[in-house]
Every structure is written in C-alpha cells, then in structure tokens.
Amino acid sequence: GGMQLGNSGSIDASACRYFAFWAKGADVDFDVQVTVNWGPWKGFTIPAKTWTYFKFDLLTAGWTNLNAVNNVTFQIKGADKTFYFDNIVFLK
Numbered sequence: 001g002g003m004q005l006g007n008s009g010s011i012d013a014s015a016c017r018y019f020a021f022w023a024k025g026a027d028v029d030f031d032v033q034v035t036v037n038w039g040p041w042k043g044f045t046i047p048a049k050t051w052t053y054f055k056f057d058l059l060t061a062g063w064t065n066l067n068a069v070n071n072v073t074f075q076i077k078g079a080d081k082t083f084y085f086d087n088i089v090f091l092k
Contacts, residue, residue, distance in 0.1 A: 001076045001080045001081070002073060002074050002075040002076055003073070003074045003083075003085065004071065004072070004073045004074075005071070005072045005073070005088070006070055006071040006072070006073075007070060008070075009070065010068040010069055010070040011068075011069050011070075011090070012066075012067050012068065012069075013058075013066040013067075013069045013090040014065075014066050014067040015092060016058060016066065016090040016091055016092055017057065017058055017059070017091065017092060018055050018056065018057060018058060018090070018091040018092075019034075019036060019055070019056045019058055019061070019063065019072075019089075019090055019091075020053065020054060020055040020056070020087070020088075020089055020090075020091055021053075021054055021085055021086065021087060021088040021089065022051050022052065022053050022054075022085065022086040022087050023046045023051070023052055023054060023083060023084065023085050023086075024046070024049070024050065024051045024052070024083065024084040024086075025046040025047050025048045025049055025050060025052070025083060026046075026048065026049075026081035026082060026083060027048055027049065027081070028048050029045055029046065029047050029048050030045065030046050030048075030076060030077070030078055030081060030083070031043060031044075031045050031077040031078065032044060032045070032046055032074055032075065032076050032077065032083070033074070033075045033077065034056075034072070034073065034074050034075075035063075035071075035072070035073050035075075036058075036061075036063040036066065036069060036071070036072055037063065037066065037068075037069055037070065037071050038071060038073075039061075039062055039063045039064075040061065040062040040063070041075070042056055042061050043077075046083060051084075051086075055091075058090075066090075069090070072088065
C-alpha cells in the first residue's frame, strides 16, 4: 500500500531546505519509505498508535533541483494498514 500526491502542475520548492510531515501509525510499528519527484527513496519507521513528526533535509536526502515538484510518494513496506498523514510541507 501507499499514498501518492501529484498533480498536472507543480510547486516551486527550490527555496526550501526541508520536507516535513506528521504521521500516525497503525497498531504496530511499520517501515515506510518516501520519495519526492521519484528521486532517492528515504526510509523511516512510523511508531504504533502515535503522532510523530518527520523532517528530511532535502540536500542530504538527494532531493535537489526542486523548482518543479509534482510528485510525493509514500510506500508502506508490509501488510496493508491504515496510516494518517498531516501537514505535509516544504520548509525554508
């Protein structure tokens, strides 16, 4: 399972340094991965049943040249579970 955010246009995140979001896990901890514009995948673990803040440095994540962001994809590694995401943002 997963979630893909995309549109036919794009947003300019070239002045941003971070990609951040909140996520709430399922009944057990789960490994998830995320990519921006189909760049490198970055893995992280969403703890069970709690809201957790995640923040990725765009430069060290390998997500560069983001003057036209048109895709953010989250991929769940494992069984289908329900996850919640909130405040998905690019930050300066």
